[in-house]
Amino acid sequence: MLRLLGRNTINAVHGMGDFALFTVRSFVSAFQTRKLGRRVMRAGFEQGVRCLPVIVIVGLFTGLVLGLQGYYVLNRFGSEGLLGTLVSLSLVRELGPVLAALMLVGQAGSALAAELGIQRNSEQIAALETMGVSSHGYLVAPRLLASLVVFPMQAALFVTVGLWGGSLSGSLLLGLEPGIYWSAVERAVESQDVRECFTKAAVFGLLTIGLCSFHGFNAHRCRSATGARAVGTSTTRAVVQSSIIVLAADYVITSFLV
Helix, strand or coil: CHHHHHHHHHHHHHHHHHHHHHHHHHHHHHCCCCCHHHHHHHHHHHHCHHHHHHHHHHHHHHHHHHHHHHHHHHHCCCCHHHHHHHHHHHHHHHHHHHHHHHHHHHHHHHHHHHHHHHHHHCCHHHHHHHCCCCHHHHHHHHHHHHHHHHHHHHHHHHHHHHHHHHHHHHHHHCCCCHHHHHHHHHHHCCHHHHHHHHHHHHHHHHHHHHHHHHHHHCHHHCCCCCHHHHHHHHHHHHHHHHHHHHHHHHHHHHHHHC
8 A cells, every 4th residue: 555655646746747847848838939929819719709608607607596595694694785795705706716717627628638639649749849840839838828818807707797696696586785785796805806816717727728738738648548538538637637726726825815
């Protein structure tokens, strides 16, 4: 058991080192890539515009559920007027960036890992390197740079839609005055909360897109499968590890910012 534990620990540390070097190399290669702006815009479209429907739908229902559950909890203490405070702080500080990142991982991250895995299996990445083109700068760097902008924007959209969902639950369904709800939101949310939301979203974007790119890029190194099955295995690992690292990073960032 000790030998197994030591082997797994060494493999984990080795994997984190590989991921760190992969990310650094991708950022360095970005400065050597031609037409970087066009590729960043395309990556932003894939992560942003194509993921808008799921962000809006999940954000709306998250706000509806928060408004409904929060109202009944606060009603026990006669504090229904604090519903806006509960919904806004829950969304801005925690649920907004976390759930938005998880939705983006499920759609954009999984597609990215599968795309890079297929390109690796079909030797397209090897062909780029043979022609002297930096595969890290051409395929990975634009996605990483786009994530630093798109994830905070998607988190802001998620929070905005969620706030309206909470207002719908409180005002239309439960009879709370809209003015009371929105005035509580205005009093509760401060600039520090907004900075924390954007900071978390940017960190989540960098970590998750980096992990999905890393697993797709190295699909050929999968020991348990080959070919198409290796692509599926790498994509699954990318989504699972990205989801876990979002929650872990959320705890670490919150512990420093609270």
